Amino acid sequence: MADSKTETKTLGESLRQQGVSRRGFLKFCTTTASMMALPPAMVPAIAEALEKARRPSVIWLSFQECTGCTESLTRAHAPTIENLIFDHISLDYHHTLQAAAGEGAEAAREAAMHENFGKYIVVVDGSIPLKDPGFSTIAGISNLDMLKETVAGAAAVIAVGSCAAFGGLPHASPNPTGAVSVSEIIKDKPVVNVSGCPPIPTVISGVLAHFLTFGGLPELDDLGRPKVFYGQSIHDRCYRRPFYDKGLFAETFDDEGARKGWCLYRMGCKGPMTYNACATTKWNQGTSWPVESGHGCLGCSEPDFWDGGGFYNAISIPDGDIARNIGLGAVAGVAVGAAAGMLNRNAKADAVAKHEAVTVDDLEKTS
Amino acid sequence: MSSPIDFLLWVKGPAFDIALAVFVIGIVVRLLEIVLLGRKQDLAEPKGEEFGPGLRTIVTRTLPEAGSFKQSPFTVIGGYIWHIGFLICLLFFVPHIELLHSVLGIKWPGLSNHIVDAVAVVTMATLVAMLIDRITHSVKRFLSGPEDYLVWLAAFLPIMTGYLAYHRVLVPYPLVLGIHILSIEFLMVLFPFTKLMHTFTFPLARWYNGAMAGRRGVQS
Numbered sequence: 189m190a191d192s193k194t195e196t197k198t199l200g201e202s203l204r205q206q207g208v209s210r211r212g213f214l215k216f217c218t219t220t221a222s223m224m225a226l227p228p229a230m231v232p233a234i235a236e237a238l239e240k241a242r243r244p245s246v247i248w249l250s251f252q253e254c255t256g257c258t259e260s261l262t263r264a265h266a267p268t269i270e271n272l273i274f275d276h277i278s279l280d281y282h283h284t285l286q287a288a289a290g291e292g293a294e295a296a297r298e299a300a301m302h303e304n305f306g307k308y309i310v311v312v313d314g315s316i317p318l319k320d321p322g323f324s325t326i327a328g329i330s331n332l333d334m335l336k337e338t339v340a341g342a343a344a345v346i347a348v349g350s351c352a353a354f355g356g357l358p359h360a361s362p363n364p365t366g367a368v369s370v371s372e373i374i375k376d377k378p379v380v381n382v383s384g385c386p387p388i389p390t391v392i393s394g395v396l397a398h399f400l401t402f403g404g405l406p407e408l409d410d411l412g413r414p415k416v417f418y419g420q421s422i423h424d425r426c427y428r429r430p431f432y433d434k435g436l437f438a439e440t441f442d443d444e445g446a447r448k449g450w451c452l453y454r455m456g457c458k459g460p461m462t463y464n465a466c467a468t469t470k471w472n473q474g475t476s477w478p479v480e481s482g483h484g485c486l487g488c489s490e491p492d493f494w495d496g497g498g499f500y501n502a503i504s505i506p507d508g509d510i511a512r513n514i515g516l517g518a519v520a521g522v523a524v525g526a527a528a529g530m531l532n533r534n535a536k537a538d539a540v541a542k543h544e545a546v547t548v549d550d551l552e553k554t555s
Numbered sequence: 556m557s558s559p560i561d562f563l564l565w566v567k568g569p570a571f572d573i574a575l576a577v578f579v580i581g582i583v584v585r586l587l588e589i590v591l592l593g594r595k596q597d598l599a600e601p602k603g604e605e606f607g608p609g610l611r612t613i614v615t616r617t618l619p620e621a622g623s624f625k626q627s628p629f630t631v632i633g634g635y636i637w638h639i640g641f642l643i644c645l646l647f648f649v650p651h652i653e654l655l656h657s658v659l660g661i662k663w664p665g666l667s668n669h670i671v672d673a674v675a676v677v678t679m680a681t682l683v684a685m686l687i688d689r690i691t692h693s694v695k696r697f698l699s700g701p702e703d704y705l706v707w708l709a710a711f712l713p714i715m716t717g718y719l720a721y722h723r724v725l726v727p728y729p730l731v732l733g734i735h736i737l738s739i740e741f742l743m744v745l746f747p748f749t750k751l752m753h754t755f756t757f758p759l760a761r762w763y764n765g766a767m768a769g770r771r772g773v774q775s
């Protein structure tokens with residue numbers, strides 16, 4: 189945790205100090221530009237802006253979370269420029285990573301807020317419990333209070349991970365803690381949802397790079413996610429897509445189709461309904477991604493993915509127990525049908541009983 | 556939070572359960588009503604058997620008949636094309652097989668998505684042509700009531716929305732998939748209360764016609 193007061197280095201200076209060559213830096217700028225779907229002509233502008241960027245103060249709040257998001261960000265094995273960006277930002281408060289705890293840590297948060305009022309970025313991972321403030325507290329402060337208080341002076345809020353973005357696992361039915369997302373509480377500041385369980389590290393650094401470069405936030409989709417990373421579905425960018433179109437599917441994890449790398453739809457792949465960058469950015473520094481390693485997408489970057497039926501059920505299968513419901517329906521149908529049948533028979537018998545034989549004389553009388 | 560995913564989860568969850576209940580209970584009740592009502596005892600001496608002619612008529616009435624074919628070939632051919640097309644889309648699109656497999660426990664080979672896609676286009680075009688024919692043909696228009704148009708819509712929407720979902724035309728995908736499933740729920744709910752019931756009653760009606768003819772010793 190560097191001290192934001194004394195640190196005035198620009199990003200360019202700090203990268204050079206850490207041994208990043210100009211060439212490596214420009215390569216990063218090019219990747220960033222292409223990731224953000226910007227034309228190559230923008231690269232020099234990005235490089236210049238990033239070169240001059242001052243360290244932004246970042247306050248990281250962790251609420252009802254599993255630390256998976258922080259793990260995702262810090263587990264990169266080889267040092268990458270994304271990591272250096274993280275080294276460069278002034279992470280003034282992150283209670284999982286910082287040594288201080290309790291009041292000492294809270295003092296650092298308050299100091300950072302005070303000094304950078306109106307300019308700092310708040311990153312949140314984890315959802316906020318509304319049922320009982322005591323369900324999750326830090327230094328005796330409830331998550332709700334801490335979020336409101338910290339966001340008051342923020343330039344922007346980045347909700348990292350599906351819990352902060354949409355409620356995530358804590359929000360899964362029956363949602364015992366009354367967990368909600370950041371955007372359900374914070375209405376007066378820009379909130380960017382970087383969803384995923386966990387999100388791709390490059391995507392988080394991409395959003396930060398965007399903020400550093402342009403001083404603002406990227407264009408967002410309906411769910412508040414940066415369009416450049418979440419604009420296309422896994423299915424649309426999946427290299428197994430031709431197999432889907434041809435109707436070639438793996439049906440178990442070890443059948444011929446699985447060995448040949450066919451589409452995983454029948455094994456529950458949620459790629460068609462999931463918007464994320466896995467298929468292009470990949471994981472572990474571009475090594476692979478879930479579908480490439482033979483497992484269907486779980487849909488982790490979408491709201492309520494925990495409640496969307498079994499991970500191994502194809503998307504087309506409704507959630508309820510259909511066979512049981514058909515059975516129940518048939519039993520109910522037989523009961524109602526039998527009752528209706530009896531009524532109809534009675535009506536019929538009644539009609540027969542009431543039937544009066546009419547003679548020609550009768551007809552002549554009435555007409 | 557109300558998002559397309561919430562909509563999809565509702566459509567795949569509670570809404571599907573409701574539609575399924577209406578569909579199953581409605582069909583069982585209607586079939587039982589027909590069967591339980593019974594027929595007046597026929598006291599005349601039978602002049603032939605009922606069973607064979609009954610079964611035969613289920614088949615023969617399913618095949619085109621020369622007279623009606625000559626009179627309105629378009630209705631006959633169009634009817635076959637779209638019924639078969641609908642069944643191909645329903646039964647041989649792999650995501651549908653996956654659903655039926657989860658219910659029935661059996662599965663069968665599917666068709667390539669490109670083939671199903673082409674069949675869907677032909678089916679939709681046929682349905683549209685038949686609707687135009689129904690509206691422009693004075694006799695057919697006279698014979699058509701609101702229910703006929705409602706049933707046409709209920710049959711057309713699942714194919715059209717399925718086509719849009721497959722081509723991922725409306726974004727985001729959970730929205731268009733949800734609309735597709737909802738259109739099928741619409742079809743399921745209408746089923747027991749409209750002439751869509753013919754899907755289940757046609758064998759009964761045809762068998763009965765054949766059996767009666769057989770009993771009277773006339774050609775079935």
Ligand code: SF4
Nearest residue numbers: 426429451452457459
């Ligand atoms: S593996 Fe998943 S994402 Fe890839 S084509 Fe198949 S269904 Fe789509």
Ligand code: SF4
Nearest residue numbers: 464466485486487488
């Ligand atoms: S492939 Fe799907 S489930 Fe896996 S990380 Fe990517 S979006 Fe999440």
